Amino acid sequence: MDTQDIARPRLSEEDWLAAAYEVLTDSGVEAVKVMPLAKRLGVSRTSFYWHFKDREELLEAMVRRWEERNTGNLVARSEAYAESIAEAMFNLFDCWIDPGLFDARLDLAIRNWARNDSSLQERLDLADSQREQAMTKMFIRFGYPQADALIRARAMIYTQIGYISMQVHESTEYRISLMPGWIKVFTGTSPEQRELDRFLARHR
Amino acid sequence: MDTQDIARPRLSEEDWLAAAYEVLTDSGVEAVKVMPLAKRLGVSRTSFYWHFKDREELLEAMVRRWEERNTGNLVARSEAYAESIAEAMFNLFDCWIDPGLFDARLDLAIRNWARNDSSLQERLDLADSQREQAMTKMFIRFGYPQADALIRARAMIYTQIGYISMQVHESTEYRISLMPGWIKVFTGTSPEQRELDRFLARHR
Missing domain, CATH: 1.10.10 (Arc Repressor Mutant, subunit A)
Structure with a gap:
């Protein structure tokens, strides 16, 4: 041997x-x-x-992966270059259709797990507040007043978590087709055709 | 004896x-x-x-109570008399602050339960689609095009379920203070002072 x-x-x-x-x-x-x-x-x-070393270390690696991927990318996409709020929204929506940027299954599993694990719940609360801050800043960057920006950020976060926890089944094509409508609700303005085209070109 | x-x-x-x-x-x-x-x-x-008769009958009574209270009231409040979309939203928001109209804890428990009970999941899907239809009709009633109305209804539903499943802790006063902002996001218009006053008068 x-x-x-x-x-x-x-x-x-x-x-x-x-x-x-x-x-x-x-x-x-x-x-x-x-x-x-x-x-x-x-x-x-x-x-x-x-x-x-032990099971704990495996679980810790999983939580770190979730923090880096999901919260990390949501924050990074909120901060990405954009010429308009609609372009900024499309940057963020990359996370809604690319599981490599945001893993919805993992997000749901972490949330369920945190219900019985108070130290994980603290990290989840921190992650949610980082997401909220990043999206609020995104709206402020495009001229939305602070209070309005905060509510719009929350609308997006709650919508995403609600969508995930309701385990809605939609094809990626259908989800993309609704995005100009979602942008209108979340921002109050409609994207221009070239902004939609730029987004679609990334996801072809 | x-x-x-x-x-x-x-x-x-x-x-x-x-x-x-x-x-x-x-x-x-x-x-x-x-x-x-x-x-x-x-x-x-x-x-x-x-x-x-047995445990099943108790569980069935619980599910029926949930259907009648939560879905029943969301649908009824969507259909209630309103002069404007903002007033209609405030009618619906009654469900967001009065547990007698909408029991958020029960809604979350039913959703968790349905994950392992396919016949309950069917009733939950039906309830969600009744809620979506009622809210979509509410927006259509005030002149929103069909596709736009549907997305606005979904934004409200996902936001509510996301809020519940994230177990957000906010005082009722704070939640009420944000409502004009929520109405602006969901409808694209701000409520008038008299519409807010009418709502506040109901919840004093």
């Missing part, structure tokens, strides 16, 4: 995280346990401890 | 429903069971069967 083989992990950290993601989003955090994950991946649990 | 006393229920149907409501909204539907409820109420479970 080659000791090199024993020492070298057969699975990457990413494989464990991907398996944990599936279990977390399907069955909730209680189901994310080392032995069942190892069984699912068809390996002994020794491989797990090559990458993570 | 007086047989009359044995036959006469010591608790009303309402007492059982109230206890079941507390358990459902705190701990989810799995926790709603006859024996623990009887224990909680300090009676034998015999009393339960005076009012309900």
